Amino acid sequence: EDKVVQSPLSLVVHEGDTVTLNCSYEVTNFRSLLWYKQEKKAPTFLFMLTSSGIEKKSGRLSSILDKKELSSILNITATQTGDSAIYLCAVEGQSSYKLIFGSGTRLLVRP
Amino acid sequence: DTAVSQTPKYLVTQMGNDKSIKCEQNLGHDTMYWYKQDSKKFLKIMFSYNNKELIINETVPNRFSPKSPDKAHLNLHINSLELGDSAVYFCASSPFGAGDKDGYTFGSGTRLTVV
Numbered sequence: 001e002d003k004v005v006q007s008p009l010s011l012v013v014h015e016g017d018t019v020t021l022n023c024s025y026e027v028t029n030f031r032s033l034l035w036y037k038q039e040k041k042a043p044t045f046l047f048m049l050t051s052s053g054i055e056k057k058s059g060r061l062s063s064i065l066d067k068k069e070l071s072s073i074l075n076i077t078a079t080q081t082g083d084s085a086i087y088l089c090a091v092e093g094q095s096s097y098k099l100i101f102g103s104g105t106r107l108l109v110r111p
Numbered sequence: 112d113t114a115v116s117q118t119p120k121y122l123v124t125q126m127g128n129d130k131s132i133k134c135e136q137n138l139g140h141d142t143m144y145w146y147k148q149d150s151k152k153f154l155k156i157m158f159s160y161n162n163k164e165l166i167i168n169e170t171v172p173n174r175f176s177p178k179s180p181d182k183a184h185l186n187l188h189i190n191s192l193e194l195g196d197s198a199v200y201f202c203a204s205s206p207f208g209a210g211d212k213d214g215y216t217f218g219s220g221t222r223l224t225v226v
Contacts, residue, residue, distance in 0.1 A: 034215075042115075042201065042217035043154070086152055097142060097159035097166040099215065104152050 002027040002093050006102035014110050017079050021105045023089030024071040033072050034099065035063055036088040043088055046074070079109045114138050115218040117202050123224045124192055131188045132221045134202030142166075143185040144215070145177060146201040154201070160185055161207075192225045199223070 007022045025033065032050045036043035047056040049065035049072060056063050060077045076083055086106050090099040115136045124130050136143060145157040159167035163179045174190045185202060202218040 038152070041219045044217075045215070088154065090154075095167065097161065098144070098156040098169070100156075101154040106152075 002091070002100045004089055004091050004100050004102035006087075006089050006105050008105060009103065010106040010108070012108045012110065013079055015080060017109075018075065018077045019079060019107065021074040021076075021087050021089075021107070022071065023073070023102055024069075025089075025091045025100075026070065027091050027093035027100060029094040030067070030070075031092040031094075033065055034090045034092070035072070035074050036090065038086040038088055038104070039084075046087075076107075079107075081109050081111055083107060084109045114216050115202055115204055117200075117218040117221050119221060120219065121222050121224075123226065126192055126194060126225055128192050129188070129190045130192060130223070131186055132200055132202075132223075134185045134187070134218055136183055136202075136204040136216070136218075138204055138206075138216060140204035140206050140216075141182060142205050142207055143179065143182070144203040144205075145185065145187050146203060146217075148199040148201060148220070150198070157200075158185075158187075189223075192223075194225050197223055197225045 004025045034048045035046040047063045054065040063074045065072045086104040088104045089102045117134050142161045144159050146154050148154045156169050157171045158177045160179045162182050176188045179185045199220045199222050201220045203215045205215045
């Protein structure tokens, strides 16, 4: 059965810290891995990583895909209180018509 | 303009009732989805539709019946509601699967509480 596992489940840091969130997956015919940020409502898209694009960066956020290790990390540098959210990792496998989500990492950034 | 809109945002109802949640997207996407997010924030696919055709039914009880009158709408009807149906239900759409640079676009969710 396809599976996505995220760690840690929760994390508390102080503003300015750097954090690394982990995502590992077991899926049939991997196509892409996506990271989302969920605050109070809908998940919002951060990055998509595929075999042809294994590293993405946007401001203080960056993500790398390790296809050999079947995993990805999401880095956030110089964290701010506004980074507090649940970060979801999802993988598109054999079926293009669904995403398999991990349970998320709940990040709390304290002032 | 809201890209993926769901109504209602909140729904409180008694066990045994029947309720519907509506979803509309104005992005011109071909594919629409229903996801369920439980109290532990775990998002799980329920249904996928592509151009009004059911593609995925992820072993959801048949009390849940999706309907797609056209590719811009995907509604979810739930019969005989149970306590375990309490969750946040997210509608989403994508151009074709998730293989597009912007991935899925989610609606803001419908929080269903069954009492």
